Every structure is written in structure tokens, then in C-alpha cells.
Ligand SMILES: O=C(O)CCC(=O)C(=O)O
């Protein structure tokens with residue numbers, strides 16, 4: 001499978017965060033059709049079956065809940081990641097994840113040492129408003145977020161002005177968030193009755209030891 005991507009391969013890019021002068025340092029660039037249909041099918045099936053998916057329990061307002069999605073964390077040996085009170089030890093890289101990582105590094109122009117995978121089994125699975133601002137990601141992290149399977153809505157909301165930007169993350173796309181996006185904006189993947197199929201999302205990150 002040839003995953004090497006370059007700008008001439010016919011993918012398009014759109015900046016989701018408007019170039020508003022008060023916020024010029026935030027960026028969320030959506031690269032569409034980075035992976036072609038055959039690559040998407042192969043990778044979706046491979047990841048659905050080979051990843052060690054888990055449904056984790058989290059504590060919200062003192063109550064225990066199962067997270068409304070499946071997750072997994074893979075990465076370099078030292079790249080432990082703590083989020084929502086969960087300490088995730090990395091599982092070692094496997095081939096499809098390394099190939100997708102190489103594509104993301106080429107598109108984003110950044111290096112990654114870990115990936116959080118999310119599987120939304122259908123429209124009932126979701127991720128609430130948050131920013132990826134854990135201290136181990138450092139200031140102004142670059143995060144590359146890959147989508148396979150069903151398109152899901154992805155919303156960004158400015159923390160101060162509450163300006164909200166709604167978009168959809170299609171099969172085979174990579175969203176690269178960088179600059180002050182995690183400081184100034186929150187994002188979510190809302191629950192929806194309109195989507196019955198599964199989506200697999202991979203967010204590549206650099207975790208500081
Ligand atoms: O599924 C998505 O597109 C978003 C995932 C996300 O925000 C995260 O893993 O932090």
C-alpha cells in the first residue's frame with residue numbers, strides 16, 4: 001500500500017478558523033481526501049480488528065460512567081498520557097499506525113510520538129467539549145486528527161467570544177490543529193441520530209516525557 005502523500009496527489013486544504021486578527025495564531029486546517037477510498041477501506045477494517053479497543057470508566061461530577069466511545073493509546077515507550085483522569089500507558093506501534101503517522105507527519109510538518117484512537121460505534125458515541133491542553137502536550141501543540149468511516153460533525157467554539165464553527169470530518173481526511181487552538185478554543189464531536197455507521201479517529205500527538 002502506498003501511503004506516501006504529497007500536495008500533488010489531489011487533496012485539498014481548508015482553514016476552518018477564520019483569519020480574524022484577534023485570533024490569528026489559532027489554526028485548524030482540514031485536508032480532504034489524503035487517503036483514497038481503497039486505503040480508507042483497508043485501514044478502517046484493519047484498525048477495527050487489530051487495535052486493542054477498550055471502553056473506559058471515567059468519573060464526572062463524582063459519578064462513574066463508561067465513556068461513550070472506545071479508545072486505545074499507542075506510542076513510543078516513554079509516551080504515557082493522562083487525560084480525563086485516565087493514565088494511559090502506550091502499546092507499541094503496529095504497522096498501520098506507523099504508516100498513518102508517516103502520512104500525518106508529511107502533511108502537518110511535525111513529529112508525533114503517540115496516537116489516541118477513538119472509535120465512535122454509531123451516532124450515540126460522542127466526545128464532549130474540551131481542549132487538548134494537558135501539560136504533557138506543552139504549549140501550542142500540533143495535533144493531527146485522521147478520520148475513517150462515517151463522517152461526523154466537528155465543532156470548534158471560541159472560549160471567550162463563543163463564536164462557533166461547525167464542520168464535518170470526512171472519510172480519509174486529516175485535521176491539523178496548531179498554534180493557540182487548544183488555548184483559545186474548545187472542540188466536540190456531538191451525538192447525533194443521523195449517523196448509524198462507525199467512525200475511527202486517530203489523533204497523533206507529541207507527548208513530552
Ligand atoms: O474524533 C474527533 O474528531 C476528535 C477527537 C478528539 O478531539 C480527541 O481525541 O481529543
Ligand SMILES: [Fe+2]
Nearest residue numbers: 130131132187
Ligand atoms: Fe480533542
